[in-house]
Amino acid sequence: MNIMEAVRMALQNIWANKTRTILTMLGIIIGISAVITIVGMGNGMQIYTKNEFAKMGSNTLNVTIRGRGTSRTVSEADMYQLVADNPTLLSNLSPVVTVSGKVKIGTTEAKTTSVTGVSEAYFPMKSYKMTQGRALEYVDMTTRKDVCVVGNYVAQTYYDGDAVGKTIKIGQNTMTIIGVMEQQNKKMEKGGTDDAIFMPYSTAARIAQLGTLTSYVVSIPSVENASASKQTVENALYKVFRTEDAYTVMSMAQVMDMMNSMNNMMIMVLAVIAGISLVVGGIGIMNIMLVSVTERTREIGIRKALGAKERYIMEQFVIEAIVTSALGGSIGILFGYIFSAIGTFLIVALTGTELSIVPSVSSIVLAVGVSAAIGIIFGYLPAKKAARLNPIDALRYD
Secondary structure, rough: HHHHHHHHHHHHHHHHHHHHHHHHHHHHHHHHHHHHHHHHHHHHHHHHHHHHHHHOOOOEEEEEEOOOOOOOOOOOHHHHHHHHOOOOOEEEEEEEEEEEOEEEEEEOOOOEEEEEOOOOOHHHHHHHEEEEOOOOOHHHOOOOOEOOOOOOOOHHHHHHOOOOOEEEEEOOEEEEEEEEEEEOOOOOOOOOOOOEEEEHHHHHHHOOOOOOOOOEEEOOOOOHHHHHHHHHHHHHHHHHOHHHHHHEEEHHHHHHHOOOOOOHHHHHEEEEEEEHHHHHHHHHHHHHOOOOHHOHHHHHHHHHHHOOHHHHHHHHHHHHHHHHHHHHHHHHHHHHHHHHHHHHHHHHHHOOOOOOOOOHHHHHHHHHHHHHHHHHHHHHHHHHHHHHHOOOHHHHOO
């Protein structure tokens, strides 16, 4: 008997017992569809995390200088010199000054709008572009101009899209709007990136009455060298303060890698839990094949009496188990894609988060491999039992 003939007979037997076969395949269908969906969710979360960090600047270092327990300080000139001295590891720098105080547009108070002082380098570092007016320039820093750039949410909500040239009051200071940023998020909302105001860091330091700047964003040429770039900044600060408690240097790329590692671990645990149903499905196939051997005892006896070898009998039942598990695996893959599409729709509709469940080729290959392995492993014992039946006893079986 050739393999094609064995497959044809397996399909005939499956078709003759449709309900029983479908119930047998349920474990495999559920397991494989769950594994594909869970792995797809992990892929989607990685893509989402990467995009979100790209918006924040995955190629940046956030530096905070506390200087506790020491009179030593690091000036902005020192930080700019550090970047200039390490062009292969550090590419640009912007001081960051957070300004507190009421933001008022006319008589309206913008309670959720953030106000930050930055340099002209901040916008290219964050890939922020202007839709109206201009971005901050170096001359705005040196002259401490009372100018600012606003996010699209601020421009649309408070100025009906025509904000350039208008004024906005921050505390007791009146600022002139010179530019409107391009919309950053698909859905603009309060407190988001689009609900923000950026002014020259020198102006912000004057308003906040800061003597020494303590926060910086440093861009790096290559994410692959993020660790070396981070170490360079830390070494320079340690030389000044002689204690690691005086500063913090955080690499966004390393934070992203850490989050991805945690995400992968969680997805792996969930996938293993979902994979347990594959074992349950395999046991179901083994049970149904054992029942099939019992039901077809006389058929096996007749075939062996006519000269069928043991390996042909074993081959027939193993192939039947493989076909059953392969069908279950195929249906599981289909349902995996359906569940992924439904899951993506629900996540976007209910949370507004642009997170997609993305099934991967590797999860599909794994599903196909697991299906075939289950058919072979759990079909072997029934096939072996069938092959070892005594033809005389089998012919007498009623």
